[in-house]
Amino acid sequence: MFLYGFRELVRPQWVTIVEELKIHGGLPxxxxxxxxxxxxxxxxxxxxxxxxxGYLERHRVPRVEVGRPEILYKLSPKALALFPxxxxxxxxxxxxxxxxLYGATAPExxxxxxxxxxxxxxxxxxxxxxSLVEKATxxxxxxxxxxxxxxxxxxxxxxxxxxxxxxxxxxxxxEYPAAILMELRVMENLLGTxxxxxxxxxxxxxxxxxxxxxxxx
Numbered sequence: 609m610f611l612y613g614f615r616e617l618v619r620p621q622w623v624t625i626v627e628e629l630k631i632h633g634g635l636p637x638x639x640x641x642x643x644x645x646x647x648x649x650x651x652x653x654x655x656x657x658x659x660x661x662g663y664l665e666r667h668r669v670p671r672v673e674v675g676r677p678e679i680l681y682k683l684s685p686k687a688l689a690l691f692p693x694x695x696x697x698x699x700x701x702x703x704x705x706x707x708x709l710y711g712a713t714a715p716e717x718x719x720x721x722x723x724x725x726x727x728x729x730x731x732x733x734x735x736x737x738x739s740l741v742e743k744a745t746x747x748x749x750x751x752x753x754x755x756x757x758x759x760x761x762x763x764x765x766x767x768x769x770x771x772x773x774x775x776x777x778x779x780x781x782x783e784y785p786a787a788i789l790m791e792l793r794v795m796e797n798l799l800g801t802x803x804x805x806x807x808x809x810x811x812x813x814x815x816x817x818x819x820x821x822x823x824x825x
Contacts, residue, residue, distance in 0.1 A: 619654070621644065621646070621651075621654045622654060622657075622658060624643075624644055625640060625644075625651075625654060625655060625658060625664075625681075626658075626663065626683065626687060626690060627757070628640060628643055628644075629664070629681060629682060629683050629687075630683060630691070630757060630773055630774065630815065631759075631773050631815065631817075632815070633682065633810060633815045634667060634669075634680035634681065634682040635680060635681060636678055636679060636680055636681075637651050637652050637655065637679070637681070640655070640681070655681050659681070662684055662686045663683065663684055663686055663687040663690075664681050664682065664683065664684055664687070665681070665682050665683070665684045666679060666680070666681055667679070667680045667681075667682060668680075691755075691757060691774045691776075692755040692776050696776075696779040696780060699780055700779070700780060700783055703715040703718065703719075703780075703783075703784070706718060715784060716784065716786050716787070719784060719786070719787045719790060720790055723787075723790045723791055723793075723794045724794075726754075726794060727794045727797055727798060730747070730750050730798060731798065733746055733750060734746055734747060734798050734799070740768075740799060740800070740801060740822065740824055741760075741768060741824070743798070743799050743800075744760060744768065744770060744799060744822055745760050747770075747795065747798055747799065748760055748770050754776070755774075755775070755776035756772060756774060756775050756776070757772070757773050757774035757775075758770050758771060758772040758773065758774075759771050759773075766819075766821065767821060767822070767824060768821075768822045768824050769819050769820055769821045769822060770819070770820040770822065771817055771818075771819055771820075772817055772818040772819070772820065773815060773817045775818070777791075788805070792805050792820075795820065799822060801822060801823045801824070802823040803820050803821065803822055803823070804820075804821040804823070805818060805819070805820055805821075806818070806819045806821065
């Protein structure tokens with residue numbers, strides 16, 4: 609997610625632009641203007657300000673049909689620092705040393721303990737919710753404060769789901785895939801229902817994401 613504590617210190621329009629580009633990978637001004645309900649020139653001015661600060665890049669993309677190339681704005685490498693990674697290098701090093709000192713299963717035991725404590729920490733907050741959708745919305749908000757960036761979504765075809773565009777532990781999951789299942793079990797326990805986790809790979813340079821499809825029946 610966009611660094612949670614800095615939301616009140618920056619322009620709201622900048623936060624929206626950064627988050628929309630994180631979700632979609634790249635957008636032209638008209639698309640951003642529609643989402644933000646702002647004028648074309650108003651959004652362009654905000655994008656140009658972020659461009660000058662080094663947080664955006666401008667790309668020309670050939671149109672499928674006849675016409676001038678379309679100008680897209682994308683996040684720059686500098687903007688990636690706005691989405692925390694939870695000290696990945698240090699964390700992986702510590703887990704590797706745990707394995708050397710205490711055996712091959714030590715890292716997974718430590719990760720299991722971490723997720724168990726997280727479940728206990730969040731349980732009270734979700735017990736106040738009156739519906740499954742409200743629970744999922746609260747859970748998404750709690751995970752956002754841990755560094756995730758996700759949105760709740762619903763449509764007739766796919767049902768209710770949490771779409772995740774950033775997770776500070778993604779690099780850790782690559783080294784310890786068992787942690788993926790641990791986190792999923794925590795989410796299922798908190799919501800009291802099955803969740804189907806799907807990795808969605810981005811097309812045409814778009815960002816990848818993870819969908820948590822929540823069983824509502």
